[in-house]
Amino acid sequence: MRQPRALPRLFGSLLLVAAAGIAAIGAGPAPDRSVPDPSASTPRPLGQIVPAPASVSPGGAPYTLTPWTRIRVDQHSREAQQIGTYLAGVLRPSTGYALPLTDGPAPGGIRLRLSADERALGDEGYRLQSSPAGLTLTARKPAGLFHAVQTLRQLLPAAVEKDARQRGPWQVAGGTVTDTPRYAYRGAMLDVSRHFFTVDQVKLYIDQLALYKINKLHLHLSDDQGWRIAIDSWPRLATYGGSTQVGGGPGGYYTKAQYKEILGYAASRYLEVVPEIDMPGHTNAALASYAQLNCNGVAPPLYTGTDVGFSSLCVPKALTYDFVDDVLRELAALTPGKYLHIGGDEAHSTSHADYVAFMDKVQPIVAKYGKTVVGWHQLTGATPAKGALAQYWGLDDTSAEEKAQVARAARNGTGLILSPADRIYLDMKYNKDTPLGLDWAGFVEVRRAYDWDPGGYLPGAPASAVAGVEAPLWSETISTSDHIEFMAFPRVVGVAELGWSAASTHDWEAYRVRLAAQGPRMEALGIDFYRSPQVPWRSG
Template sequence: MHIKKSLCLFILLLLIISCEKEPAQIIQPQIIPLPNSVEIIDSFFTIDESTGITYDDDLKVSALFLKDFIESGSPIHLKEGNEIQFKLDNNLKPEAYVLTVSKDGMTIKASTDQGAFYAVQSLRQLMPVGLENDTFLENEITVQALIVKDEPQFSYRGMHLDVARHMFSVDFIKKYIDALSMLKINTFHWHLTDDQGWRIEIKKYPKLQEVSAYRNQTLVGHYSDQPHQFDGKRYGGYYTQEEVKDVVQYAKARFVTVIPEIEMPGHAQAAIAAYPELGCTDEPVEVAKKWGVFEEIYCPNQKTFAFLEDVLDEVLELFPSKYIHIGGDEAPKTRWKNCAHCQDLIKKESLKDEHHLQSYFITKMEKYLNSKGRQIIGWDEILEGGLAPNATVMSWRGTSGAVEAAKSGHNVVMTPTSHCYFDYYQSENEDEPLAIGGFLPLEKVYDFNPIPKELTIEESKYVLGAQGNIWTEYIPNEKHLEYMAFPRMLALSEVVWSQPEHKNYKDFVSRLENFHLRLDALDINYANHLYEIEGDLISEDGKSYYELKTLTEGKSICYTLDGSEPTFNSKVYDSKIPITESSTIKAAVFNEEKQLGKTFTQNINYHKAVGAKITIDKQPHKAYSGSGAEGLINGISGSDSRYGDKEWLGFWGEDIEVTIDLGKKTEINSFEVRFYESNGQWIYLPDKVIVTYVDDENNFSNDMRVEFSKPFFEDTERTKKINLECIVFESGNSCKTRYIKIKVKNYGTIPEGKQGAGNKAWTFIDEIIVN
């Protein structure tokens, strides 16, 4: 009996041990944006039905947000108790927090509810993703023990959304705001009016709802496609004042400030369509049905100022934000130049020209808003003609506007096209959804430094932060919008929140791969380019090699050189590939089970200039530096549809001279060079191109000089035969030469009536092919 009893107890003990849970493994936090300091503790805290929560009244919003997040996403209901505590700590900065998790409980310390709310957003990312969509069915939540000390780098952390070109539902706007708050982005810039639609109800002016909110039809395809085609469908709508109040209140509960944008003096065609007396001609116009810049502009008369003051009075009642965005960008002066009233006003006010008239206009509106206790913020064109006294500048045309404003003591928000325009293409894949142009990959967003190097430490204090912009000319629906915003919005959140010395792109990619699960749970569409391949042709000691790499680790790259599709059985990439002839490389990323992502394809044209020496007498613009001068002769052509990839070099308003040294006298049969044309993005073909062949004694004759000028470029039949985007030149004769010199004369100033009128044109140059 004693033996049997002992045996039964032993079996029972084994059963008890076998039923115990596996010990929890230490979990490395995957928080985005990256906190300032994270200390991991070898322990865990468990949230279950016995867990209680208490909070200081000043931290009530964030505490209840956490309570609702847990209870709505799981079967667990928190009671009153001290296991989870929200404590006020006035020693911390307004948006800072300290999150402590131990085996006995969790404590969040902050000096404001906003700081505590950001602690909750970090804590949220330590919890199972099933809580996001009510699919977590367990009765307890295990949280890694740690100490997080955190605060933002910048006070202004923004995302923009244009609803004038395409409108989005109130429910989607709230979803967008939810995403901002999760990433600790504290400002939503709502672009409500433009040439193509007026989207906010103004009760004193009902025609803004009846006329300005609707366009008769919309451009189909890209603006660059000729001839323009339209869908023939009426499009539009507007947000009622009650809907606006609802959105603003919703954002406030998530510590997101909504800044409205009411465009002036340009981008006003929709308003003028309803009230022609606001323009300079009094002639009727229609709400714009295509994209671009239009000459209709508010006339700076008493009717206009009274209208705008009335509009702003209603706007101010709806938006409690410190800032009101007044646009100020892309305002053609043609109407003003031909307007007797405008010319008389210039003389009366002793203004220099129409640019100073715009400054007069902006200053007048600023004074009105200042009298109401508000401040203006505008695009960097408001610098032209003199900056209004208290204005804040949103610098989008590069960083020069920011530098000028900061050096004169004005606050700045950085949003340059080069790093912050999320309506640009983000991949070189040809099947990417239609976009306005450009190329802004995830890594470039992540590498952005909002502090221009031209500023001193003292001047850099005027840089409030940065903002991502989403213009919606080519974004007609919500899923497309999310695809453009994510994951670039995540990269920007880390730019503006995290300390630069802590940033690491490889680490970010690892955290992003994990974050994709949370985006899936939240039903947020996103662009997943993590498993794509990047390639580069490099030259070493007169030999050429091709390098392949991918963002994520722990995977294999398999490739072919003959254009066939890569498989598990293809050659595995382990070192740079020697290139001795023209090839078509195809490669893909594989894990143990399957191919991840799309197949990468690169055609290499191994022409006679590949690996030669090349110089350019000007540096390309830092925003569009491509692969440098060597990229012009690396055998790889850039995209036909986007100008910002690593093959295109951009020069703003400059003439350039390119010299290629083939190393010895070489017979060449043809010569080609490509330029990009996209007038809507201020990119024009050159005014003139001169190609000169020079022998190794540095001699040349007129027979070895070829010149192309505007008549050549304007030959539409030739253009169509080659490519609408790219122009090709051929010498037509063989010759022997060592040096090739290419002089490229910039187009010059963009003419009136065109987008960017009055600004210098861009020149974009691509592969130079020597056969």
């Protein structure tokens, strides 16, 4: 497994654990030298970023970063100060410039500006203005300012991502970018249950996702193969239920302090963590930990395989709901975000009547602790709670009846997160030769992951019901950070664009050129991405 490399931190130190690249998994095509690399001699055009911005007005001479550049931030805004510190941490290693932070005038410098009057920018939008006189990043909320910094990173040469001094010049094309997201929910899921990933591995993925303006990290914390979060009232869930993983490895779990560390780090990158406790199925790790949770009072053995659908909590038992209440109460107390994901998929060992009864009892528990329910789309076979989100993971050829059930719920007020498995399940193989992943939903190349419209995807569901998109990465075959990167990148970049950019910007031929320009940046960051033959990759 590759060793960590330094990347900027937002809170405290400016450096954090990231990754230095090793050889990529599998062979890809040679870089296309016929495609010019704008970073080689001229500034990158303002619109040549991912996700595609809402509005670009190019014009004028570029802004140039120099050894005398200062970063100006409002001393009265703690979050603006932190984002300025983060930006300096990105730029200092590669440029070699001091880039001091100041709250006074900074002629020719970089200004980070928060203004409550910028209502049109919403909670996550921003404006970037570049000219020889200076560079100004403006937002209404700190999240928008952070996203503006990600755009600035992409407008600078890819070498800015390296952790040793590089040659300039460091220029940003002249003009204005004004940008707001299409959807408020732009997510990626990491399954830490089939294989366990450490705090530093999760942090690394958070940093990689943040570059592309992903704002939700869904952590799949429990499954048949492992329970990954400490619960004080049921301690054996973690110590015993978390002691293994697929293939029989050592497993692991997050202490409450470690989980809070992940949440704090995600918040520093403006990602909200959505924790999932999957139930009533996918519960063998819990059933193995406590015999009394089983209808027959007998604990099954721990499980290290990959079959699904064989486990179920005991729906008629009152103790089951004491258990669920305890788990959700402790998890809600730890989690500042809005959502608790209660799973609900592949409950094949639970009768439909029991499934409905279970969800009718569990959803009010989520509300009791001040959170909003998220569930896999099978939740729509019961009665989704008011305000609930259903996460659709079906296929293009899923039955019309199942799609109609989800669409009906959407028309009745249930929001939708779209995660079609044959489009954006990141654990699906790219092609038959992909050394990792599964293929039950088919092969998912880069174009297939990008070339669809969330707003019109599900027949009968109003576009207004779509809360956003999420790219799940299940970990049956995934056990290292290199594995995560190879399967996620570059497909998750396309998902980020589907979530952020207006539908009118979605064009595969234009996107593949912008994506190709991300190759040197991912290389500089040490991301072990799949070099799809569908993309005319550039080399740094």
